[in-house]
Amino acid sequence: MYQIFIVDDDLTVQRELKILLENHGYRATLAKNFTNIPEEIEEQRPDLVLLDISLPSEDGIMLCSKIRMLSDVPIIFVTSQNSSAAELECMLSGGDDFIEKPYRPAVLLAHISAVLRRSGKKENDNVLSFGDLELDLVAGKLRYAQSTAELSKNELHILRFFFEHKGEIVSRDALMNNLWDNESFVDDNTLSVNIKRIRSKLESVGVYDAIETKRGMGYIFKLKRNGADDEI
CATH class of the missing domain: 3.40.50.2300 (Response regulator)
Structure with missing residues (x-):
């Protein structure tokens, strides 16, 4: 886009x-x-x-x-x-x-x-979008409604995985395997810490409750639209 x-x-x-x-x-x-x-x-x-x-x-x-x-x-x-x-x-x-x-x-x-x-410009494949939320893979930034948050390497990899699987239930094992594939060797506790930080950064740009915990299954990445709980 x-x-x-x-x-x-x-x-x-x-x-x-x-x-x-x-x-x-x-x-x-x-x-x-x-x-x-x-x-x-x-x-x-x-x-x-x-x-x-x-x-x-x-x-x-x-x-x-x-x-x-x-x-x-x-x-x-x-x-x-x-x-x-x-x-x-x-x-x-x-x-x-x-x-x-x-x-x-x-x-x-x-x-x-x-x-x-x-x-000669081509559409930017380095920016992933979900509604108005954007993930800049080159700059390592999250953008929403003119607000920006800087991301660590692990946070960027995790969010990219969520963007690529938006609306799907993603297991913790899948997230950890993705991080290992990107040479980010993390344990279960480190993943929890990163998820917590990502939620905080999403809130800092004005996006709330985007990462929902599905007990016993993992997480689902979705955005609220007009205050409703439906996914976009």
């Missing part, structure tokens, strides 16, 4: 873009703090950035130049500034495309698809 990072201070635009992108199979994330956008991009490593020119902290064109010093991520300017001079500045600063507001959703989606295709 391609990740698209939205940099726009208009809350209505943010919401509309996020809904549009997610309804068409993209993962959309929003800028948290407009004072450190390049650092956020470097941390999240999105596949594409949608960038406005008029931002609260600095001009989007200058921001694009700063991003280019750290990353070659494709950047599409989505802005109400519709002059040829503005478009030229955007492209010279390192932008890959330029779309005027208001835009037609189908046209924006076509531009996004074309820029991703030209960039």
Whole structure:
């Protein structure tokens, strides 16, 4: 699933873009703090950035130049500034495309698809998803609703196994064998400690009761949806 990072201070635009992108199979994330956008991009490593020119902290064109010093991520300017001079500045600063507001959703989606295709980017197989919960296998991080938790090597291996067997009952023996296969030699007590830590880290990002103990059988990994107990 391609990740698209939205940099726009208009809350209505943010919401509309996020809904549009997610309804068409993209993962959309929003800028948290407009004072450190390049650092956020470097941390999240999105596949594409949608960038406005008029931002609260600095001009989007200058921001694009700063991003280019750290990353070659494709950047599409989505802005109400519709002059040829503005478009030229955007492209010279390192932008890959330029779309005027208001835009037609189908046209924006076509531009996004074309820029991703030209960039040669492939969908990120290093990020596993379960609903809105994401496991970054390269960065060793758990993400949910803009919150992030760092994972140890064992925690990452255990969570990966859960993600790959979501909604299934997983025995403790299966988890331990998986850890041994990944050269993490743990005993029964160490597994219990890691499960406890994983539950704590899931809660730290806002996910509760995701790992349910099935007495005598093992665990089942599921997420609650809209406060209900059904699995997604």
